[in-house]
Amino acid sequence: MSAVAYLAPIALLAVLFYRSSVSKPDFLGIVLLIASAVPLIWLLGAVKGVIVWLALLSLAGLFVVLAVGLKRPKR
C-alpha cells in the first residue's frame, strides 16, 4: 500500500505530461494529480502527507520535464 501511495503521484504526473504532450496540462489530469495525495495523507497523516506529496510532486515534475526534454529529437 505504501508503495502505491508513493508511486501514484509520480505515475500520474508522468501520464499527465505525456497526455498533454508537454504543452499544457488538462483538467482531468490535474484533478487526478490532486487526488493522488489522498493515499499519502491516509498513510502519513494530513500534515506529513501533504508535505511529502508536494515534495514528491516537485521532484517528479522536475525529472519528467527534464527527461521529456532530453528525449526530444535534436533539431
Next chain:
Amino acid sequence: MQRDTVKRFYLIHSWIGALTAILMFVIAFTGAVSVFGRPEIKIWAHEELHRPIAIPHASLEARLRNVMAEVPAGYRDDIQILMPGVRRSPYLSFLFQRDDENADGSTYRDVIRLDNDPQTLELVERRQGEQRELLDTERKDLADFLITFHADLHLDDPIGLMITGLLGLTLFASVVTGVITHRKILREAFTFRPFRSLRLLFTDTHKVLGVWGLLFHSVIAFTGAFLGLAVVILLPAAAFVSFEGDLDRMVETYLPVDAPAKSGVHANLEIAGVLDAAASADRGEIVTVQLLGGEDREAVALVYTLAGEGIIGETQRYRVSDAALLETYTQFSRVGGAAGVLLDTMFPLHFGNFGGLFVKFLWFFLGLGTAFLALSGAMIWIERRAYGPIGQLSSTAYHNISRLVLGSCAGVVLATTVLFHLQLLVLPRVSETGPWLMGTFFGVWLIAIVWAQLQAKVYQAARLLLGAAGVSACLVPAVSAITGHGGLVAIGNSAFSVAMGTELVLICLGLALLYVSLRLPSERPAEKTAIDETSQEPPTVAAMPAPVEGAVR
C-alpha cells in the same frame, strides 16, 4: 504590473543571484549532503556502528551505575545519555554535568564525559572540562564537518550564522523576484529545450528548477534564514522587547529544563523502566535522555525523541522511580499557539528528517536542485554579458568570472568526495581530526579554484573537476574494502546496513558525475561569437538578450 517595475525586479533578481551564486551553491550542495549527515554518513564513518545496535536497557542501566560510582557526587544531579548512532554521538556517551562559579561570579558548566563502545559498552575515552571547551575539542568526523560547514561555514559566532541566515534571506528574495519576473510561470514549468543553444539550456534549466522547486526553495530559504538569524538577531531582539534584554530569562521562560524538587529520599537510578516505557510508547527513536535529580525518589528523566508519526520530535518527562509518564511536550510547545508550532517545524522542514530515508532522498535531490538553480542563474548572468550587448567588462573578465564560478562549484563537489577518503585513511589514526578535515577540504577546494583559473578552456576545466569528483566517489568503496572498513565489502555476510547503502549511493552519484562530465562539451559551442576587447562588432540578433523576462531566446 508595469513593464518598468518588472524590469527592476528582474535586475534585482539578476544581481542578487550573481553576487551570491557561488556561496549559494556551496551552502545548498553541502546542505543536500548534510541531509544524510546524521546518522547515515556518521554510521558509515564509524565502523563500530556498522552492525545494528541494540543495547538492552538493563545493560545500559548497569553500565551507568558502574560509571556513576567513579564520578564525584556533585556531578550526579544532571546526567545526559547520548544514544549511539542516532544523532551526534557515535558512542554511548554519559555526560555528568555540574554548574560552577568562576572567581568573578559568572557561571560555567563543568562536564565529565565518558564515551562507551556501542557494541561492548567498554569505556573508550574519558574527558573532563568546561562544556564549550569539550565541544570544541571533540573528535569530529566528516558528517560533523559538513553539517557545521553548511550551518556556519566554520566561521566564528556570530559571523558564520549571520552569513548563512542572510543567504537564506537572499534566496527568499530571489524566489519572490523570480516569481514576479517570470509571469508565464506555468508554461515555463513545461519547457525544457536542451539542444537548441547553450544559453537556452541554462535558461530553461534555471526556470524548470525554479518553478518545480518553488515551494521547496521558499521553505528552505525561510527556515534557513530563521535558523541562521534566530540566535544572532531574532532572540536578542525578542529578549530586548519582552525581557528587558535578559536573554537567559527569556530562554528559561520558554525553554525550561525543570529540575525536580528533591524529596531527600534515596532511590536507585532505575532508568531501564523509563527506557522500556519510552520505547513501548512507540513515538520516535530515542536520541538523548537527561536525568535530573540524581538518586532522589523524585528524580525525573527527560527522553528526547526523533519525530515519530508526526514531523516534530518530542520530549517525554518521566519520574524515574516508577517510570510514570508525567508530561509530553515539544521543544517550543510552551511558547504556545501557532508560533510554537511554527518554531517546532523549522528544523524538520529544513533538514527533512521527519519521514525516514524516503523524505531524506526527496530533500537531497531538491537541495541539489537549489544548488543548480544558483549555478544556472550565474551562468545565465555571465552568458548574457560575455556574449551579449549588456556586458560592461571585457569578455576576458567574464571568462575569468566563469572560471571562478565553475571552479568553485565543481571544486566543492570534489572536496566533499575527497573527505570520504580522508575519513577512511587518516581520521581514525590521528588524535585531532579538525585540522585534517579543514586542511583537506579547503586545500582541495582552493587547488580546484586556482587550477580552473589557469585553464584555457573553462568548460574543459569543469568537466575534468566533475570527472575527478566522480572517480573519487566511485573509489570510496574500494578504499573502504582495502582498509577493512566494511561497507559494501560486507555484502554476503551480514544484513543490509546503512554503511553499505551509503557506499552504493556514492557509486551511483559518482557514475552520475562521470556521465555528466562525459556529456559536457569541452569548450563552449562555437555558434556564438564573443565580443572581446579587440572586436566591437554588434551582436547578432540571435545573441540579443530578451528585454524583460530574462528569457534569452
